[in-house]
Amino acid sequence: MVVNRKILILDESTASRKYLASSLHEKGFTVLEAPSGREALIAAWRDMPDAILFDPVLSDIPENQFISRLRSDPRTQAMPLIALSSDPGPVRREACIQAGVDKYIVKSPQALSILEEILTSIFSRQAIVDHESEGPEPGVLIVFLSAKGGTGTSSLCANVAMNIRHGQPEARVVVADLVLPIGSIAPIVGYDENLDIATVSGLPASQTSADYFYRNLPQPELWQFQLLSGSPDPQKAGTLRGERVEQILHTLRSAYDYVVIDVGRSLSRISLPLIQRADLIALIVSTDHSTVQLTRTVLKYLGSQNIDSSKIYPILNRAVGLEGVTKTEAEAILGIRIKTMMPYMGGNFSLANNLNQPITIKYPNDTASLILRELAADMVRTAHTLHSTKIS
Numbered sequence: 090m091v092v093n094r095k096i097l098i099l100d101e102s103t104a105s106r107k108y109l110a111s112s113l114h115e116k117g118f119t120v121l122e123a124p125s126g127r128e129a130l131i132a133a134w135r136d137m138p139d140a141i142l143f144d145p146v147l148s149d150i151p152e153n154q155f156i157s158r159l160r161s162d163p164r165t166q167a168m169p170l171i172a173l174s175s176d177p178g179p180v181r182r183e184a185c186i187q188a189g190v191d192k193y194i195v196k197s198p199q200a201l202s203i204l205e206e207i208l209t210s211i212f213s214r215q216a217i218v219d220h221e222s223e224g225p226e227p228g229v230l231i232v233f234l235s236a237k238g239g240t241g242t243s244s245l246c247a248n249v250a251m252n253i254r255h256g257q258p259e260a261r262v263v264v265a266d267l268v269l270p271i272g273s274i275a276p277i278v279g280y281d282e283n284l285d286i287a288t289v290s291g292l293p294a295s296q297t298s299a300d301y302f303y304r305n306l307p308q309p310e311l312w313q314f315q316l317l318s319g320s321p322d323p324q325k326a327g328t329l330r331g332e333r334v335e336q337i338l339h340t341l342r343s344a345y346d347y348v349v350i351d352v353g354r355s356l357s358r359i360s361l362p363l364i365q366r367a368d369l370i371a372l373i374v375s376t377d378h379s380t381v382q383l384t385r386t387v388l389k390y391l392g393s394q395n396i397d398s399s400k401i402y403p404i405l406n407r408a409v410g411l412e413g414v415t416k417t418e419a420e421a422i423l424g425i426r427i428k429t430m431m432p433y434m435g436g437n438f439s440l441a442n443n444l445n446q447p448i449t450i451k452y453p454n455d456t457a458s459l460i461l462r463e464l465a466a467d468m469v470r471t472a473h474t475l476h477s478t479k480i481s
Contacts, residue, residue: 094212095119097136099129099143100173105196109142109173112201118208126150130158133165140169140211142204144196145185146176156188169211173200209332210358227342228261229472232367233351234360236383240375241409243273244442245431246351247312249371251447252465253347254313260346262314263306267334267360268353270326272319278309279445285318289337290330297337299344311450314349317341331359338363347469356390365396369472372403374427376413381422388423398425400475402468405430408438408457429464432456 096118100106103124110120121136123129126147133141141159145152152172159165172185172193182193192207194200233246247264254262266272267286275281284305289297306315317337320326341348350367352360364370370391374384384403392398403423405416408431414422416430434448434457441451449458 094139094208095121095136096208097121097123097129097132097138097141097143099123099126099141099147101125101144101146101148102175105144105175113142116205126152126155130155133159133168134162137164138168140171140208141165142171142173145172145174145181145190152181153184153188156185156190160189171204171207173204206332210335210362227339228345229347229369229469229476230338230342230363230367231347231349231369231371231468231472232364233349233353233371233373234356234364234387235354235373235380236387237375237380238354239409240373240380241406241431241438242353242373243268243351244277244438245371245373245404245406246349247274247277248448248461249465249468250314250347250349251312252449252461253349253469255449256462256466256469257346261344262347262349263302263317263341263345264314265317265338265341265348265350266319267355267363268319268351269329269355269357269359270320270323272321273353274316274351275318275321277442277445278312278316280307280309280316280318282307285320285325286334286337287320287325287329289317290333291328294333294336297340299340302341302344309445311445311447315345319351329359334359335362338366356387361394364391365394367400368476369468370396370401371468372401374403374405374419374423375409376405376407376419377410378414381414381419385423388425401425402471403427404464407431408434429460429467431460431464 096113098106098109098120101124106122110122113120121132121138123132126149129143147155156170159170170190172190173196174181175196177195185193194203233242235242250262250264254260264274266274306317308315320329350363374381403425405419405427411433416427420427437452441448449461452458
């Protein structure tokens with residue numbers, strides 16, 4: 090748990106307020122208390138807590154007015170607001186979310202553990218942002234994402250990363266596999282050892298330094314990049330400490346020139362912050378109509394999460410199947426331009442994966458190899474442009 094943070098608790102129930110205050114104090118937080126909405130507003134603007142935890146069932150002020158007053162004031166407009174509500178109904182939940190709360194939790198026996206996880210995530214992310222603003226420029230972050238399995242996302246991720254390193258031999262490149270519950274990159278590159286994301290997440294943050302990754306992450310033969318592999322099975326995936334993932338990412342970005350992450354089709358509390366922080370999002374689309382339709386849904390969701398559409402780099406992967414929609418048809422459905430189309434490779438695409446070989450090494454004269462080299466170079470140029478804009 091992140092400590093040295095100040096939390097304001099608003100709850101009209103004295104017993105509930107005192108219980109929450111005691112629990113958070115034990116976790117290392119400084120706690121302020123308010124028994125009413127109006128007193129909480131005064132405390133928020135006067136004492137500037139790091140977060141506000143409140144029960145939206147208030148007698149002195151409507152919850153939407155309480156939230157809007159905080160959100161409209163420059164002092165508190167970005168302050169994390171977490172509703173811990175005694176009302177389990179969907180109407181109040183929706184009203185709070187629309188008004189601007191960050192999280193809505195219903196009081197239950199599991200509420201404290203959920204709250205602890207949320208606070209850890211919020212404050213860990215803030216610490217990373219603060220550190221990045223003071224420290225050296227982070228490495229370029231490229232995330233590979235798809236709307237559906239079977240699109241060849243992991244293979245393209247590994248092959249693009251290999252070609253990034255091939256084009257820049259002096260660059261440090263790492264691939265992190267966050268496909269859950271079973272990682273996808275290790276079987277492609279032929280890695281079968283025990284160091285994986287779940288194992289690393291269980292280590293103390295002080296141990297997983299840049300030097301730790303340099304010394305311990307494998308570099309699979311032929312692939313040229315270092316690999317932080319995914320979980321080998323669902324049971325081990327269950328041990329993944331989600332609150333550590335962003336800290337691990339921060340260390341990787343401070344240590345490597347390029348951090349390439351495969352999240353597969355996962356849009357979760359773990360993967361979404363990584364997607365939001367990415368310099369470039371490679372969105373892999375196969376040619377079957379249902380996948381294109383699902384990809385359109387994903388694009389709408391990314392837009393609802395305030396993800397800049399200029400960061401999205403759609404790739405139509407015809408290598409996994411000749412039949413289906415054309416590039417023009419896919420663009421019409423998606424409402425966005427396809428950047429690159431991988432050509433049909435017949436069985437060669439699967440064969441290269443099964444032999445644990447990069448496509449450009451197994452089939453150096455194939456059109457797909459030429460396109461992969463050009464694709465990697467263009468993604469690097471695009472990511473650097475967006476990265477520089479974000480840094481400046």
